[in-house]
Amino acid sequence: MRTVRAFTLAVAGVCLLGTAGWMAAQMPPQIPRNIQLKSIQLGNLKAIQMEAPAAVKLALPQKKAMNLQHLQSVMSYRGLIPMMQLKGGKQIALMPVEEQPVTTVAVSPTKMQIRNPGIIVKEPVTKVNPGIAGSRIPSSVIQRMITSLSDHRSCQTAIRDQGDRGTCTAFASVAAIEAFEKCKKGVSVDLSENDAYHVSMQNESKICKTDLGTATYMTAQYLTTGRICEETQMPYTMLGGVPVNDGSHVPAGCQSGARFGFTDTQLVMGTNFGGPAVDNANNPTYLESVINSGYNMVYGLYVAGTDWSDGSAETGVVDVQTMNGAPAPSVGGHAMLLVGFDHAGNYFIFKNSWSASHGHAGYFYLSYDYIRTYGKYGYIVKGVAD
């Protein structure tokens, strides 16, 4: 009898503990207790303050349940890492991993902003940089002309080639200044991309030789506060020709002749980078209105898919490609100058800097869907200095 009782107790114990273990394993993982946790229900634009160690728990919209692998394709979380998924993917815990003045977490169409650490941010990211703010072009004011095609290619200077360097931001911004000079002022100039890149690298305390690239929208500020010279005063060189010590290789003629830059630009951020609901870098209608107003836009975007390199860009339109049911992952960022669109064809026209042998004689056509999916940010050029 004692044996039977002991046996029953032991079986009950095993079942109880086993069930407890199974339940513990099934329960959503817990945020460590030593970490400050803020819960956010995504809705309207929200701003919170975070101080490490901290985590933010996002309750995602009902339809946005996802796993961590899927997170990257639908969510922007620069400066944060997704720590764990909770409640079957309907909540995501994120942690700051680096000092970020402003970090935007976005799950379209709702978004919030995080400043880490620091003061609560209430203004959109687009207004953070007052030094380059000009009069805005709100889509509500612009009466979009009913045109199928708007093309500023006739305003552009010759297609250039950035060669082996990651200098696309310099080429796109210089192309914008040259086009403005040509069509708005009737002056034909060939400006130094080498100097423009040097100005950017100097502002970021980098050297050109390391060729680290930069964020496209920052060049608006760099070329507003700094000036560049003409191509003949500081010709472009491939990476092998760039001195290691960048601070001393700007020719005297370039230093004295540097007078070109921006006087009036308007930042346009994408929805994943704090852009507003309508006037953002992912909205084809808004971008069409910018082109129809006679302006070009220096534009930064993600490069994703094989269309860029398999000949598709030479024969047609670069479009969104999918991988495992999600948009193909990006391999990096690129900057070009937005110069036109074809509404009927559903694509934008960009001046690229990969020589005239790539794309359509140097111009790339990107679908509206591509811009909606992979557009990052840019700025409209409305005034230049010469």
Next chain:
Amino acid sequence: MKIIRTLLLAAAVLAGCWAVVRAQEAAVQRKNFWTVELLESRKVEVAPGDMILVKPQSYALVPANLKKTFAVSYDHALVRLIAEEPPEGEGRMGRQYYFAVLSAGTVAIRIQIKDDERVVETLTLEISSK
């Protein structure tokens, strides 16, 4: 009978331990965050629960590099790949990886870069944790 009782009790204890271990594994705790610039190979010593951002070398985003592909391999029992993303800003291409260290041991994270199916670079990060 005594043996059976002992065995059953031992099983109960084991089940309890298993439950505790599973509950521990379920939570990934962040203790430290490490950023590793990876050019060829490196070794780092970390602790379970630490996060590691592995930043392999990147390349200029130009046509000559567009056929490059990046693949990562590692022991899934010891580290977990949490996210991967391209380099920040514009002008560069490549991948960088966020890992969580799950448990003690030594693991090699191997990143292979191919150019049109030809291996051009193999980078290795050896992580040991106690």
